[in-house]
Amino acid sequence: GQSLEQPSEVTAVEGAIVQINCTYQTSGFYGLSWYQQHDGGAPTFLSYNALDGLEETGRFSSFLSRSDSYGYLLLQELQMKDSASYFCAVRDPTGTNAGKSTFGDGTTLTVKP
């Protein structure tokens, strides 16, 4: 099976940098994804890491270390609109379940002025 751990809440100020960590325990591993969900909205895809290292997309970056079963989402130059929940998810590589993802419980990020 798959299980993921991420902090439940993180608070930071506008303009700052924040890192949201995700550790996972999986029977197999194919990739780590990050999703953002604003209150009352739907999750939206942010990034995907299949290989070790850093993926950068604008103000957001995502990092993966497969040997440590660990990844993080880095948000730079925080803006008030970044206040949302952030979910990490792992993709199941095995057989007919390939493509199925398990989501973490989410981290609620609050950005303060």
Place this chain on the structure above:
Amino acid sequence: DARVTQTPRHKVTEMGQEVTMRCQPILGHNTVFWYRQTMMQGLELLAYFRNRAPLDDSGMPKDRFSAEMPDATLATLKIQPSEPRDSAVYFCASGLRLAGGTDTQYFGPGTRLTVL
């Protein structure tokens, strides 16, 4: 701008009634997921289809829930009979599963279900 659509957006019903939620995946996508989200349980996968075939519905209470894809443009999730504990937001998501490809799921706006 291709999007996943879901109907209805909101549904209030009484315990024991049948509820049907519909989803139109993005054209060309070959995977469809149904999720349920509550404050207590987070985002739970209920069912997963690939090329319209159900691959995994282990997260779904079989006695009352059913999920189908009658064609490539429609996925349905039914609850019969509904219970108050089914109150949640139900999301449909679609994606394009290619071997070794990125894992991107596009979520619909959700159906907010309240069972009284």
